[in-house]
Amino acid sequence: MWATFLEAHQAVSDLLEINPNGLYCPAGNFYIDPWRQVSHAVITHAHADHARPGSERYLCASSGKHVLRTRMGNNATINTVRYGERFSIHGVDVSLHPAGHLLGSSQVRVSHRGVTWVVTGDYKLQHDSTCECFESVPCDVFVTESTFGLPVYRWPEPATVADEINTWWRANADAGCTSVLLSYALGKAQRVASLLDPSIGPIYGHGAVMKLVEAYRASGVRLPPIDRIPPRSRKIGGGRGIVIAPPSAAATNWINRFGETSIAMVSGWMLLRGVRRRRGFPKGFILSDHVDYPDLMQAVKASGAQRVLVTHGFTDIVARLLTERGYQAEILPTRFIGEERPDRSAVDKNLEDDMQSPESE
Amino acid sequence: MQRFSDLYWKLDSTTSTNQKVAALRDYFGSVPPQDAACALSVLCGAKQVRAISTRLLREWAAEAAELPLWLVEESYAHVGDLAETLALILPEQLTNLSGGSGTTADQSSLSLSHFMHETVIDLKGKPDVYKRQKVEETWRRLKPRERIVWHKLVTGGCRVGVSRTLVARALAELSGLEPTTLAERMMAATIETAEDFQSLISTEPTSVDGLRPYPFFLASPMSGEVHELGSITEWQAEWKWDGMRAQIVRRSAGISIWSRGEEQMNDAFPEIVNAAESLPDGTVLDGELLAALPNNLLPFSMLSKRASRKRVGKKILTEIPAVFVAYDLLEAHGKDIRSEPISFRRKELLAIVPTGFEKRPAPAGGVVKLKVGNGNTNDRLFHSPLVPGGTWDELGCARQNARYRGVEGLMLKRTTSSYAHGRQRGDWWKWKVEPLEIDAVLHYAQAGHGRRAGLHTDYTLGVWDGNQLVTIAKAYSGLTDEELIEIDKIIRSTTIERHGPVRIVKPTLVFQLAFENVSKSTRHKSGIAVRFPRIARWRRDKSPHEAATLSDLKALLEQITGE
Structure with a gap:
């Protein structure tokens, strides 16, 4: 199976190619976000579907070190470089550039014999005070994610969403009802915290969230005061409090400890009424750490690339559209070959992207 | 329009009935009566005008958003709601469109009735160029959330997740009337104008009484053990007929046959209207319309074929004659007797409709001649006879054999x-x-x-005819969300061919299909139609070749109908 698979993708795999371990650079003998354990792994960011444990050496952006450490454990060998700093791996010119996805997330620029590739990992163009801003890097071949690559996905301004969240929180607080915000433990939770107005009430974090809040603080990111949840936590903060928790916590008894709550999900998928309804969240806030459709188109254009490889998401649709618009566009398969369309299960996976099971405290 | 849109989203965002009722009450209490009338007809699912085809609307939206049409279609497939898809792709500010002046967002506060008239009703039958101009102008006037609601209105597909009962409750709170009174009035009257609405909530008796039916009383499915109902002497049993529930209203104002969906069905059942002439003035019967030849009940599919017609010709009248089997009397000699016990109502019913409707007894084969003939009351109007049974076990036996009589089971009604x-x-x-x-x-x-957008949940199921699968049913329900997700994955990985949205899959998945009955069908390739198909469970333990064959089904048909 791999033989035919590789053959089919030979054409696109000069500087980087897919092999059974993941996205590989033969000239430099390293992988980017490998699927399996390898000797040299360049990591775009610490989410579980990009950073997998067990490889011999990891390389990431210096600002992402603490976060990656919490994920890979104390024994992992993690080397870091500053954004924009050029270095050589077996003669291949490599540098990392901010992707704006979460703290320390990188685009990987790989240049060799006059050809430059940029692998975005996951990225967004929107403002986010908890991480470095996306930087457009000129290249010949642009590898882009397409999680939200349909024109229905256009994000509202983060400031508007922040206002909506704070208004909702204030109304709950005034009613003496604890607010619970569900969001991924890594990246989204910290971004959400940065948008909260601490004058409304105290902010609390679920254990899975707190571990990463500490990693963010250790990396120098400024966040409002966030406390661990006290043991007897009914009506925390006299019902004026807000809890940030991973989505899986909503399905467990853990949530019941707060007495009367108002629960809201924070995710890009909340843009769709159908998703909100079937997930059973009465309230949803639209905030994503991935590019929306207009920003995806803009990023492609800004890269100056003629060739675009589309991965993770609505690959066939985005590739078709880019082809119609004159690009040489192809699908870059992800680990799960076969179905590229983000179906319902993919939507659910992404809602719970990088979530850990709720921990007891 | 803005207020109606706000109401729509409020109703959408809560599952609490109290909050829904409150939202409805606040809305009806704050808008002018002509808007209330307009909103009410939408909320109650009145037939809507399709002013613009969805095809045109999506083409225009694609152009306004500068997207290829295929991409809009792909987006729709993902979102699962066209009105929402189009609202999401349209630019917030439509500056690139031809014609019309700048945006005037405050115009969305225009009254709903004006708005409906101008941007929906008025468009019907107009040339496309005119419609398009109006559509673009309307987009410019509305915010994205309002556009979703308007897209639903203009394509005639605006359905809101509230029951009439909830609407009646909200209006009752507003007017101080009983919810039942409102439910009755809503059922009979067409509410289109401000005056209609005002008289609906008026505490004065209204003029809509003429041919108005009563709200139907609905039975609940038996979930527990029948013995738990107590002594059998407190209960009466009737057959549960497999027809269409209906009320016949016979008053001085005339005759009307009402479906449960509150549609008048006089045109579809002229012989029943004829027969009802003989009923005394001031009579309302509740019962079941059935299709029946002199010696046999016809399957439900034939009845429904007939009911959907505007006009029925001689051929249909002969081939699919209808009867009405009454099981309750709601009004006798102009007096509402619904609060009397059913034992009393039944006595009165038998005085007005003396002939009981008999069906061939179990087992299959024996046939009782039905007197269905020349249009006399006695030949068209029957009462539903009681099913005898001194013990619950006896009734249990009768129920077991129900299918062979062409009925769905038993109805149990407390005599008081x-x-x-x-x-x-x-x-x-x-x-x-x-x-x-x-x-x-x-x-x-x-x-x-x-x-269920984005998930493959609409299944076409087949049985084996040799080594071919022949379709016998479409089923949409009966599985858990988790199962649906898992099955969706299997469907994607076993797809052989795609025809637009339909996937042909390799036969690997076996489902236990439950259904109420089987009948012959000329519409289906298999020659057999099943009634109320739904999935009972997913048979992971079975391989596809262990599934049923067409001859199994034919044997079942023969056993049940004797055909």
């Missing part, structure tokens, strides 16, 4: 019960026969809509 309104548990139970079941194989699958 009054005729209530809506579905109130406790006094009326439907005790249906256990469903028939076979194992069928998934053949085709299609993505669902709404809540």
